[in-house]
Amino acid sequence: MRSLLISVATLWAILAHGQSIRMLVQSSPLAGFQYYAGSIRWKEMKVGDALTLIREPENPHDRNAVRVEWRGEKLGYLPRVENGAVMAELDRGGRVEARIAALTEHKNPWKRVRIEVFVVL
Secondary structure: OHHHHHHHHHHHHHHHOOOOOEEEEEEEEOEOHHHOOHHHHOOOOOOOOEEEEEEOOOOOOOOOOEEEEEOOEEEEEOOHHHOHHHHHHHHOOOOEEEEEEEEOOOOOHHHOEEEEEEEEO
């Protein structure tokens, strides 16, 4: 219990000094990779590259849709079964960041790009 209290105290001290903390909230494959710019831009993308997450509440296939973009180009979406928490955070105006976590040459497009999503505190 003591280590938890120290961790909470450290967190508050960091936040009190205006520093931000990035908390990993999701690590998942990129859905729809094969249908968008990912297959075209594959050789340009690098692990660690920043991604932009954009809500698509009017998406006819998923009202919770979160589009993933790289350098202004649509790569795909957060998987439907995993997008609820990130969608809610975006809808409430929270700070959310994403990056490419892994790139793998694989014939299955669901295994080619892994992304990480962080909430900024």
